[in-house]
Amino acid sequence: MNEKTTSQTILSRMQKAMNAHDLDAFADCFAENLRSYQPLHPQRGVIDHAKMRENWGGLFAHVPDLVAAVRRSVVDGDQVWAEWEIGGTTVENTRYLSCGVTILTLENDRIASVRFYLDNVDMAD
Template identity: 45%
Template sequence: MSRESSPFLHRLRDATNGHDLEALTDCFAPGYRNEAPAHPGRDFVGTAQIRSNWSQIFTFVPDVEATILRETVDGDVVWSEWEMSGTRLDGTAHHMRGVIVFTVVDDRATSARFYLEPVDAEQSTVDQAVSAQVHAGGAG
């Protein structure tokens, strides 16, 4: 993997931080495929869903800001770790972290594997989290 930075990622970050829906949508190819392996029901194809998602985010988190924490490029695959934060209209915090693995062709994402998740504000320990996972559904 290369240590070079991705112009695509920086264009996407700048469009996000500039709250520029047109520039953000333009970061994605028309047939863009988004996979959410941890939430397969959230998979989608096309830029119409990108536009819908980000229109809502820009409306309901008007100060949203994205930071690229880490990135690496391997051919047309761009690995990226993100943090997004802001304040929702109701005054509550919006805070997400995670990884997005993009396939980029001609400076536009053609696909992504999306692992960005809301930050859990609860102060549970790892033992409590593991217990909650393995005892889910009433087992235990």
């Protein structure tokens, strides 16, 4: 499998796991020594696979009908840049929508680091 195919496969696995709310399959996309950064919210960065699982498990529970769509993506060496739209309805019955870009760095067919440039969309009243 070439580098581009591997990169697209991991992105597809990640999206499929998110849409299935399959936390185990989602977590399996990431290396155990994951480094996760949120440059827009530096205090939310995660350098711990277990914390990443906890965070995403919480999101899946909070937005039980969560749907993720990759709008565009590009592969650049061991990196995959992807534009995401992630939405649904929260357990409080409010609309949830987060959009932005992730930059995934791959290592041994897993995501070794990710930079999340995703943020919640301000919804019109």
